[in-house]
Amino acid sequence: xxxxxxxxxxxxxxxxxxxxxxxSIHIFREVVAETDxxxxxxxxxxxxxxxxxxxxxxxxxxxxxxxxxxxxxxWKFRDMYALRDQVARESGMExxxxxxxxxxxxxxxxxxxxxxxxDMWKTEGLKQALDRxxxxxxxxxxxxxxxxxxxxxxxxxxxxxxxxxxxxxxxxELWDLYNARKSRSETIRVFPLSNWTELDIWQYxxxxxxxxxxxxxAAPRPTVVRNGLVLMVDDDRFRLEPGEAPVxxxxxxxxxxxxxxxxxxxxEAETLPEVIAEMLVxxxxxxxxxxxxxxxxxxxxxxxQEGYF
Amino acid sequence: MxxxxxxxxxxxxxxxxxxxxYLLANQAKSLLRFLTCGSVDDGKSTLIGRLLYDSxxxxxxxxxxxxxxSKRIGTQPSGLDFALLVDGLAAEREQGITIDVAYRFFxxxxxxxIVADAPGHEQYTRNMxxxxxxxxxxxxxxxxxxxxxxxxxxxxxxxxxxGISELVVAVNKMDLVDYSQTRxxxxxxxxxxxxxxxxxxxFTFIPLSGLEGDNVTRRGESMPWYGGPTLLExxxxxxxxxxxxxxxxxxxxVQWVNRPDQSFRGYAGTLARGRxxxxxxxxxxxxxxxTRIERIVTFDGDLDLALPGQxxxxxxxxxxxxxxGDVVAAVDSPxxxxxxxxxxxxxxxxxxxxxxxxxWLKIGTQTVPASVARxxxxxxxVTLEPGEGRPLxxxxxxxxxxxxxxxxxxxxxxDNRGLGRFILIDRASNATVAAGMVERLLDRADxxxxxxxxxxxxxxxxSASGRSDxxxxxxxxxxxxxxxxxxxxxxxxxxxxxxxxxxxxxxEAENRRRVREVARLMSRAGVTVLVxxxxxxxxxxxxxxxxxxxxxxxxxxxI
Numbered sequence: 001x002x003x004x005x006x007x008x009x010x011x012x013x014x015x016x017x018x019x020x021x022x023x024s025i026h027i028f029r030e031v032v033a034e035t036d037x038x039x040x041x042x043x044x045x046x047x048x049x050x051x052x053x054x055x056x057x058x059x060x061x062x063x064x065x066x067x068x069x070x071x072x073x074x075w076k077f078r079d080m081y082a083l084r085d086q087v088a089r090e091s092g093m094e095x096x097x098x099x100x101x102x103x104x105x106x107x108x109x110x111x112x113x114x115x116x117x118x119d120m121w122k123t124e125g126l127k128q129a130l131d132r133x134x135x136x137x138x139x140x141x142x143x144x145x146x147x148x149x150x151x152x153x154x155x156x157x158x159x160x161x162x163x164x165x166x167x168x169x170x171x172x173e174l175w176d177l178y179n180a181r182k183s184r185s186e187t188i189r190v191f192p193l194s195n196w197t198e199l200d201i202w203q204y205x206x207x208x209x210x211x212x213x214x215x216x217x218a219a220p221r222p223t224v225v226r227n228g229l230v231l232m233v234d235d236d237r238f239r240l241e242p243g244e245a246p247v248x249x250x251x252x253x254x255x256x257x258x259x260x261x262x263x264x265x266x267x268e269a270e271t272l273p274e275v276i277a278e279m280l281v282x283x284x285x286x287x288x289x290x291x292x293x294x295x296x297x298x299x300x301x302x303x304x305q306e307g308y309f
Numbered sequence: 310m311x312x313x314x315x316x317x318x319x320x321x322x323x324x325x326x327x328x329x330x331y332l333l334a335n336q337a338k339s340l341l342r343f344l345t346c347g348s349v350d351d352g353k354s355t356l357i358g359r360l361l362y363d364s365x366x367x368x369x370x371x372x373x374x375x376x377x378x379s380k381r382i383g384t385q386p387s388g389l390d391f392a393l394l395v396d397g398l399a400a401e402r403e404q405g406i407t408i409d410v411a412y413r414f415f416x417x418x419x420x421x422x423i424v425a426d427a428p429g430h431e432q433y434t435r436n437m438x439x440x441x442x443x444x445x446x447x448x449x450x451x452x453x454x455x456x457x458x459x460x461x462x463x464x465x466x467x468x469x470x471x472g473i474s475e476l477v478v479a480v481n482k483m484d485l486v487d488y489s490q491t492r493x494x495x496x497x498x499x500x501x502x503x504x505x506x507x508x509x510x511x512f513t514f515i516p517l518s519g520l521e522g523d524n525v526t527r528r529g530e531s532m533p534w535y536g537g538p539t540l541l542e543x544x545x546x547x548x549x550x551x552x553x554x555x556x557x558x559x560x561x562x563v564q565w566v567n568r569p570d571q572s573f574r575g576y577a578g579t580l581a582r583g584r585x586x587x588x589x590x591x592x593x594x595x596x597x598x599x600t601r602i603e604r605i606v607t608f609d610g611d612l613d614l615a616l617p618g619q620x621x622x623x624x625x626x627x628x629x630x631x632x633x634g635d636v637v638a639a640v641d642s643p644x645x646x647x648x649x650x651x652x653x654x655x656x657x658x659x660x661x662x663x664x665x666x667x668x669w670l671k672i673g674t675q676t677v678p679a680s681v682a683r684x685x686x687x688x689x690x691v692t693l694e695p696g697e698g699r700p701l702x703x704x705x706x707x708x709x710x711x712x713x714x715x716x717x718x719x720x721x722x723x724d725n726r727g728l729g730r731f732i733l734i735d736r737a738s739n740a741t742v743a744a745g746m747v748e749r750l751l752d753r754a755d756x757x758x759x760x761x762x763x764x765x766x767x768x769x770x771x772s773a774s775g776r777s778d779x780x781x782x783x784x785x786x787x788x789x790x791x792x793x794x795x796x797x798x799x800x801x802x803x804x805x806x807x808x809x810x811x812x813x814x815x816x817e818a819e820n821r822r823r824v825r826e827v828a829r830l831m832s833r834a835g836v837t838v839l840v841x842x843x844x845x846x847x848x849x850x851x852x853x854x855x856x857x858x859x860x861x862x863x864x865x866x867x868i
Contacts, residue, residue, distance in 0.1 A: 016340035062569035
């Protein structure tokens with residue numbers, strides 16, 4: 001058990017982190033009460049770590065009454081797989097790992113297939129998993145401060161039978177009175193961390209002592225530099241180009257995805273306070289390390305419309 | 310290796326201590342949620358962009374993308390088009406309009422802020438209402454060149470209706486009117502006249518330029534005639550959250566019953582009002598069963614005290630029937646259960662409201678079938694003209710009487726936002742079609758029928774001021790339940806009906822006779838009459854005597 005978050009100076013109000021925590025817990029419980037078959041999308045990143053921690057708080061002493069779903073691309077960092085399995089054991093929750101069988105058969109990978117890699121493993125993989133298990137609500141760790149189209153999305157975000165998002169026709173969402181009613185074919189994506197910022201996430205991880213993938217902390221790691229991204233050579237599937245050799249650099253990651261697509265930052269921040277200190281003076285946003293957002297300005301919105309989480 | 314590095318750089322320890330101190334200070338910050346609204350092109354997005362920019366919340370890559378987009382589709386001939394930062398949807402950037410509310414985040418040394426940027430077009434009003442529903446404060450922007458526009462009025466009325474107690478009227482684009490004090494005063498007096506008519510009484514005027522930044526985060530040299538706070542100073546000092554939620558008795562709608570095994574049964578929810586401590590006596594509504602809070606269970610250990618807004622799990626001392634939708638309330642101030650309410654509705658669907666049709670009504674964690682019995686009045690939020698017998702259509706505001714299939718615990722919106730608000734859901738399309746604010750609680754069974762007499766209550770057993778005070782509070786309660794009432798005291802007749810009487814004993818007796826007769830007449834008209842007048846022993850007192858010292862104006866006799 002960790003220590004309680006301190007109360008504000010006056011002692012009569014909740015701090016902003018306590019308010020965010022209470023709001024997220026409220027959202028979890030509403031979904032469990034009002035939907036038939038919820039699931040938590042668990043990507044092993046820092047936002048997922050916070051989301052899982054909040055879910056455990058929401059239902060304590062019971063374990064969260066839904067499974068974890070990891071839509072696996074087979075190209076995540078090894079440290080991520082290790083933490084995923086450990087966390088699933090500790091939380092007492094069922095872990096469902098889905099790998100798109102078609103992508104597996106075709107050997108889709110980030111080196112040969114570009115954006116098809118994300119489309120097939122993540123977007124298609126997610127739709128398959130939701131359909132196969134009949135999940136009608138899926139928790140995701142997206143935050144509104146991450147990206148412009150996410151800043152517009154409701155906490156309860158509805159998807160058509162084909163998992164499409166219609167950003168021009170979102171349901172009004174009033175107070176904390178969430179309306180989870182939907183037709184049989186619709187599903188809901190629910191974002192309990194909507195109002196958290198990147199700093200809130202780090203601060204909460206620090207205060208609550210939440211386990212995270214060690215890759216968020218700086219260490220010497222084998223790297224190559226391509227197209228301005230510092231990439232980590234995490235296993236021997238990484239295809240080195242002629243003349244290319246891994247160089248050991250002190251790096252850490254601000255965001256984690258498929259290792260050949262995730263850029264690191266050079267850093268010596270080995271502890272959370274140091275990471276936070278660097279973040280406070282950072283001049284680039286966290287999504288910059290992701291190749292996916294760079295295509296075009298509206299790329300995230302387009303991917304979301306197509307069913308990307 | 311890691312240890313070696315740390316030893317080589319002892320200044321790291323100092324850096325860590327500094328960060329820890331920063332985090333501790335940051336942790337104690339309060340949170341203010343505010344809305345920016347107003348008409349199209351009043352510069353809302355630019356103002357938010359300016360706040361983010363000046364508080365260093367923009368990153369280099371975002372600025373670079375912004376620069377590129379500003380050149381491509383920006384509306385500012387030179388420089389950055391901040392609006393592109395907040396208009397996140399492709400359709401919005403292409404059309405240069407805001408369709409949906411966007412949420413943005415920034416912080417100062419004093420506070421964290423969540424900004425909801427509302428669309429200005431009338432057709433997207435429901436998205437504005439979405440943003441307004443969670444805001445503590447609203448900034449109503451006015452273009453200094455254009456003055457008060459229809460959307461200024463509409464958004465002010467909606468913000469006020471939704472209970473936002475702090476309105477900031479930001480007269481923007483002062484740079485385009487040469488920072489003219491005269492122009493600013495003109496707009497302020499125009500707004501004051503409108504506000505008086507609309508019944509809006511708490512607002513602050515700030516002249517500013519979102520584009521240039523004057524009076525946003527810094528004062529600037531351009532408006533020396535303005536002595537008030539900058540916008541940011543104002544945002545940092547207004548009270549956040551509801552004061553009322555802290556003082557009144559506990560209310561917690563039950564969200565979920567937690568039963569991991571036979572040995573544990575907990576009731577999870579978020580405190581809508583008041584505090585809770587183990588040992589507190591509570592009543593479960595609507596059943597009325599009483600018990601005590603045994604434990605306040607959280608993942609971090611049991612709590613000695615739960616605060617309003619906190620999400621917790623209670624266990625009770627007794628086995629009581631309690632499930633989702635029920636409300637846990639302090640025994641000394643339980644909200645009444647009502648199956649008939651009068652409420653203000655903001656209609657948010659393309660299809661008009663159909664009286665008599667069944668909708669889902671969600672209040673707290675309870676969802677019940679409900680229908681609108683009557684639309685009492687619609688009000689045009691722009692002209693403020695009342696309309697009668699008009700259907701309620703998209704973006705209309707109306708006052709309606711709503712019948713619920715079963716009684717639910719509810720409060721007035723003015724008393725408690727948590728249980729005084731509700732949504733209506735279309736049962737076929739599942740769409741959220743209305744936002745509702747409870748104005749009066751009525752009870753179907755208790756409604757005075759035509760020809761039915763009101764009660765007469767003779768207040769006794771306290772000083773004159775004690776009786777009057779009791780009568781006034783009881784009258785408020787009766788009013789909230791839709792029961793007409795009247796307080797008859799010495800002063801009520803003295804100036805009019807009994808103005809011919811003096812202070813002689815026979816005159817006093819005649820005055821008391823008139824009081825009795827007036828009370829009888831009013832009661833026959835269905836009015837509950839509270840008589841707060843000293844009567845000598847043995848003199849006739851039609852109705853019931855009520856000892857003020859032992860009575861409870863919230864007690865059963867009122868219902």
